[in-house]
Amino acid sequence: MRGRVLLYVSLVANGLLAAGWWWTWRQVRPAEAVSHSAATAVTAPTLTRTNILPRRQFFHWSEIESDDYATYVANLRAIGCPEQTIRDIIIADVNALYARRRATEVQTSQQQWWRAVPDPELEARAQARLEALEAERRELLTRLLGPQWETGDQISLPRPSRPGVALDGPILGLLPPETKQQVQEIYTHYQDQLAAYRERLAAEQRAPDPAELLRLQRQMEQELARVLAPAQLEEFLLRYSDTAEALRRELAELRWLELTPDQFRALFHARRRFEQGLADLAQADSPASALQRQQLEQQYEQALRLALGEELFRQYQRLQDPDYREAVDEARQAGQPELADTLYAIRRALAEEQVRLETNTALTALQKAIEWKRLELEALKARAEALGEPPLPEPAPPPPPMRAHTYRAGETLISLAVEYDVPLSAILRANPGLDFQRLKPGDTILIPVPSQ
Structure with missing residues (x-):
């Protein structure tokens, strides 16, 4: 036994x-x-x-x-x-x-x-x-x-010199020990080949060839197919293949796209076909090959649409935009994920206004900075209104412009108010630290410039 x-x-x-x-x-x-x-x-x-x-x-x-x-x-x-x-x-x-x-x-x-x-x-x-x-x-x-x-204990558990992959669960967990050992050896051999290839390229200061990477992966799959049934092989590739790992990294970056097992499986197989097609055209640079690449991209996009459905595919496309991902983050943190599209529209409007402002040659740098602050404030107000937050307080009005007057003997506050057509109280407010009873010729008095 x-x-x-x-x-x-x-x-x-x-x-x-x-x-x-x-x-x-x-x-x-x-x-x-x-x-x-x-x-x-x-x-x-x-x-x-x-x-x-x-x-x-x-x-x-x-x-x-x-x-x-x-x-x-x-x-x-x-x-x-x-x-x-x-x-x-x-x-x-x-x-x-x-x-x-x-x-x-x-x-x-x-x-x-x-x-x-x-x-x-x-x-x-x-x-x-x-x-x-x-x-x-x-x-x-x-x-x-x-x-x-x-x-x-002279035998205990196996003590491999390097860790393998987990072969557990209802599909891979029931494999006989001999088959599991074969799978581990095939995968380890593939990892060794991949490491040697990358090390050689690093020494030669060359980038990896996608076609060669895919060839090594397909070679491993052929070896696995000789010891695993089709369902077992698919389970292994969905877990540990480079294609599946790349797909999970992409979905992790998108953050908010949650797929079912069937949807992920459909994306996985569509991506495999797309990768194989690109590898076949890797060395071609003719106009015909450029057209074939375009057709491959269209086929891949159509496969994604069929796998995800229209609504989820639309979400997938929008999540490619970092601004939309930030809008989703903001809406979820506020407990109102349904407002993601609204917050995204506010962000896009602000970005468009920024471009318009930067290309406006009629404004000085100072005027652009002032206008940009005003636009940011408008965007913040729109965001607060969308999220139901209290409105932002109105900013304090800027201080009025001032002109400097040099005091001469015999002048009084009244004569200055008449001369510059400003209220006496305005002159007093503009000079809170000045003692008008002890003015000497040559002292500076700030005079508010009346608004037009």
Whole structure:
């Protein structure tokens, strides 16, 4: 049933049989010598008693193995298994059992390949379940082998020199161990080839060739197709292929586009076809190839439209604009995601006014700065009104322009007010720190310029 367990028990059984044969040979050989030396003197045959109890040389594994681990251990001891061998057999069996349980009972973020950003609640539940299974495994081994079972653990769990990919879930988690090992080796070989290719290009200061990258990926897929069924291969590629990773990075940048598994799968296959088409045209630069690239882009856009539907496709297109993504962020933070389009329209209007202002040659730099502040204020008012926030307070009026007057002997505040046609109170407000009772010729008095 289990290759490793059978190997251990076979070694033990063969050792017992060899020991029995050796002991029997030691007993029979002296008897044969005595019988041969007395053959000339005694005519009647002599029977030699060996005192050996016959024992079956073969047994079926079903006589030892048991679903109950305590019985299993007792059966192994009954056939004379050394304690270290029993320990190794039980640890290997329990580890294999819990490896299967981790692969099939725990839902990890890798299994939700359609999500651009992992679900934190799912990750927390997965971590809690993994910790519970590990505690259960250790408790079982302690109960079966005693508290010091780890000190004699010679095989334990696999200890790979480099981490592999998670092959878990209802599709990949049920793969036989041999198939999982093949998949890990194929993927590791692909990663090694990719790293060597990039290292060579870096040394040559050249950019990667998309066609070569795609060739390496397709080569890996062909090798995987020889060991995986079509549904298993698709699951693996949806999780770990470069195409799927690039698609998730794009969706993560868009942030607010949430897809179903079927929608992501449709986008994934459309993108694969698009990438293959571009790779086929990578070395072509004729007018015909330019037309083919344009047709590929149109086909890809149509595939996206069919996969997402009109409303979600429109959202996908708008999210390509950073201004729209910021508008969505702002609307969601305000708890009113339905206002994203309104806030986006305000942003676009402000951007258009900025362009108009920058290209207006009739205004000075100072006038442009003043006008831009006014436009920003209008945009803020529109945003507050859309979100239902209190209106912004009106800014304080700017101070009136002033002119400097040099005081001459004999002048009074009244004469200055008449001379410049401004109220006496305005002159007093413009000079709060000036003592008009102690003016000396040459002192400066600020005079407000009357508005026209």
